[in-house]
Amino acid sequence: MADESFIRSSLLAKHGVTGLFTLRNGGVSAKPYDSQNFTYGLGDQDSNTTTNLNRLVEKAGLSGWPHQAVQVHQSDTLYCSDTGLAHKQHADILLTDQPNIALAIRTADCLPLLLADKESGIAVAAHAGWRGTVAKVAVEAVSQMLHRGSKAKHIVASLGPCIGPCCFAIGEETAQALANCCQGAAQFVTGSDKKYADLWQINRLQLLQCGLKEEHIEVINECTCCNSERYFSYRRDALRAGRHLGVVELTCKP
Numbered sequence: 001m002a003d004e005s006f007i008r009s010s011l012l013a014k015h016g017v018t019g020l021f022t023l024r025n026g027g028v029s030a031k032p033y034d035s036q037n038f039t040y041g042l043g044d045q046d047s048n049t050t051t052n053l054n055r056l057v058e059k060a061g062l063s064g065w066p067h068q069a070v071q072v073h074q075s076d077t078l079y080c081s082d083t084g085l086a087h088k089q090h091a092d093i094l095l096t097d098q099p100n101i102a103l104a105i106r107t108a109d110c111l112p113l114l115l116a117d118k119e120s121g122i123a124v125a126a127h128a129g130w131r132g133t134v135a136k137v138a139v140e141a142v143s144q145m146l147h148r149g150s151k152a153k154h155i156v157a158s159l160g161p162c163i164g165p166c167c168f169a170i171g172e173e174t175a176q177a178l179a180n181c182c183q184g185a186a187q188f189v190t191g192s193d194k195k196y197a198d199l200w201q202i203n204r205l206q207l208l209q210c211g212l213k214e215e216h217i218e219v220i221n222e223c224t225c226c227n228s229e230r231y232f233s234y235r236r237d238a239l240r241a242g243r244h245l246g247v248v249e250l251t252c253k254p
């Protein structure tokens, strides 16, 4: 579909949760941020980003603007309620236990993780680049959910588009850190001369080790770096890369 502007998580939809990942198309931003850029201050006009957000809220049927935070590649959590805001706090995990609150993570190659537990009414959006993966942001996100009453067996997770192992060449130090970040991670750091890492599989492993069921974890393995028609990529386009949103919401219609 030429005008497709986001993809929905079919696993989250199956569990009655809104989860989506935006694509490049369907927005109003000019080159090189064409056309659906979701971050301010990159060189795109602020009014374009705002229009893109308003359109997404309408097209996706979100309850309002999604909460966003300043992402710093760590594992701090921001609790969100009320109206969606661009928070000034540093956080790579956004959590809510309220219905009709949208949470969003901005990415261009990093992995967006959407988690939800319909039983306890808790939703999380988390940001896992390689640093976040080493900091075990997925494990911390689950732990925050458990702390607020979720059960691991009820949590469903969608791992969105990110830079794939086809393109994610890394240095020796990064390779070591990723290989050692959790038990079994080393098998997803491959290559001899040059090392490549699979952020999807390492994060999936972390979620499994938290007790999530295999059938409750979805991987949307579309590489952002390979696929310039559909995705922005920092590795590919550096400062000329726009940003996507990964959005989760537990919608409760009256």
Ligand SMILES: [Zn+2]
Pocket: 163, 164, 165, 166, 167, 168, 223, 224, 225, 226, 227
């Ligand atoms: Zn690739």
